Amino acid sequence: MSEPRLTVMIVDDDQAFGGELSDLLQNSGYRPVVCTAVGVALGVAQQQRPDIILLDIKLGDVGGYQLAEALRQDQQLAAVPIIAMSAYFDRQPYAIIRSHYGIKWFLAKPFNQTDITAIIEQALRIGRAVDAPRECDHGPGYGPPETGGLAAAKQHCTKEATP
Numbered sequence: 001m002s003e004p005r006l007t008v009m010i011v012d013d014d015q016a017f018g019g020e021l022s023d024l025l026q027n028s029g030y031r032p033v034v035c036t037a038v039g040v041a042l043g044v045a046q047q048q049r050p051d052i053i054l055l056d057i058k059l060g061d062v063g064g065y066q067l068a069e070a071l072r073q074d075q076q077l078a079a080v081p082i083i084a085m086s087a088y089f090d091r092q093p094y095a096i097i098r099s100h101y102g103i104k105w106f107l108a109k110p111f112n113q114t115d116i117t118a119i120i121e122q123a124l125r126i127g128r129a130v131d132a133p134r135e136c137d138h139g140p141g142y143g144p145p146e147t148g149g150l151a152a153a154k155q156h157c158t159k160e161a162t163p
Contacts, residue, residue: 005029005030005031006030006031006051006052006054006124007030007031007033007048007049007050007051007052008025008030008031008033008050008051008053008054008120009032009033009034009035009041009044009045009048009050009052009053009054009056010022010025010030010032010034010035011031011035011036011038011041011053011054011055011064011067012034012054012056012057012059012085013036013037013038013056013057013059013060014036014037014056015036017037018034018035019034021034021054021116022034022122023115024113025116025120028113028117030120033048033050038059038060038064038067040075040097042067042070042071042074045071045077046074046076046077046078049076049077050080051080051124052080052081052082052083052120052123052124053071053080053081053083054083054107054116055067055068055082055084055085056084056085056086056105057084057085057088057158058085058087058088060084064084064086065101068082068084068101068102068103069100069101072102078102080106080122081105081123082101082102082103082104082105082148083103083105083106083107083119083120083123084103084106084107085106085107085108085111086106086108086109087108087109087110087111094121104123105119105122105123107119110127112141113118
């Protein structure tokens with residue numbers, strides 16, 4: 001009997017991007033669930049119980065941070081790792097985002113299949129085991145520096161990512 005596939009919820013208001021990312025994740029062995037309407041994303045997460053959530057931060061009228069906050073307040077979803085995705089990261093509020101919203105992983109768009117699968121594997125491996133957000137002054141990257149995230153983030157920032 002094969003091992004059950006892990007569910008990855010994608011919350012992004014760009015339907016084309018969500019579809020492409022869904023295909024990529026499915027080809028990588030995950031079970032993707034795409035939600036393009038942020039207004040129903042919390043309900044979808046409660047119903048689907050994803051193993052991890054990929055959350056676009058710029059979601060039209062309602063930001064991804066508000067959804068992250070709602071997810072953290074739900075007892076059934078509070079421990080689910082969230083990977084924030086955006087093409088518009090600002091280094092200054094990074095520590096605040098980590099501590100207030102419990103988002104420990106960031107992925108700058110555009111990214112490639114290696115980037116996304118590496119960060120998903122890292123977040124699934126340690127995401128639920130990490131109790132509190134940790135400070136990191138680098139900005140967008142792959143996760144807590146003690147897991148190699150800072151080095152990976154610096155490497156990612158200096159290489160050309162392909163979609």
